[in-house]
Amino acid sequence: MLAGTTPVLVHNCGESRFSVGSDGVAEDLANPLPARGGYVSVPKLDGGTVPGVGNKIWGNSDPEHLIGTRSPETLRRIASKADAEKLQDFYTGAANAGKGGASGRGSQNSRNPVDTARNRVTLLQEIIDAWS
Secondary structure (H helix, E strand, O other): OEEOOEEOOOOOOOOOOEEEOOOOOEEEOOOOOHHHOOOOOOOOEOOEOHHHHHHHHHOOOOHHHHOOOOOHHHHHHHOOHHHHHHHHHHHHHHHHOOOOOOOOHHHHHOOOHHHHHHHHHHHHHHHHHHHO
16 A cells, blocks of 8 residues: 555554544544544644743643733733644643643642643633734
8 A cells, every 4th residue: 555655554453543634644543633522732833842832821730810811912922823823722622632731830720620721722812812
């Protein structure tokens, strides 16, 4: 079998783990995309690592107390629109999969990891809106 011009060995036993669409994008069936109720992989951000950019946005805990408290100018200084969109996709997928939230030093401040992920999605929407 060929994947483009690359020959690949296909082993037909057991359940499939990966699926490759006609666009060439592979999907991990054990960790499906958000449209299938799963989550997306950790995004590559222009502004640094996910923990580095995230720390600038919400610190190490649930950002509920930050929602609605920052001006558009402040939000634009914190993260780019592209990084906010990538992180929002990531945390939306995490919340949809019943996962997400603080996992570091501030995790003890999180009531529920899924709520933390949802609050991060809301805060990221504020950043996206600040760029619009």
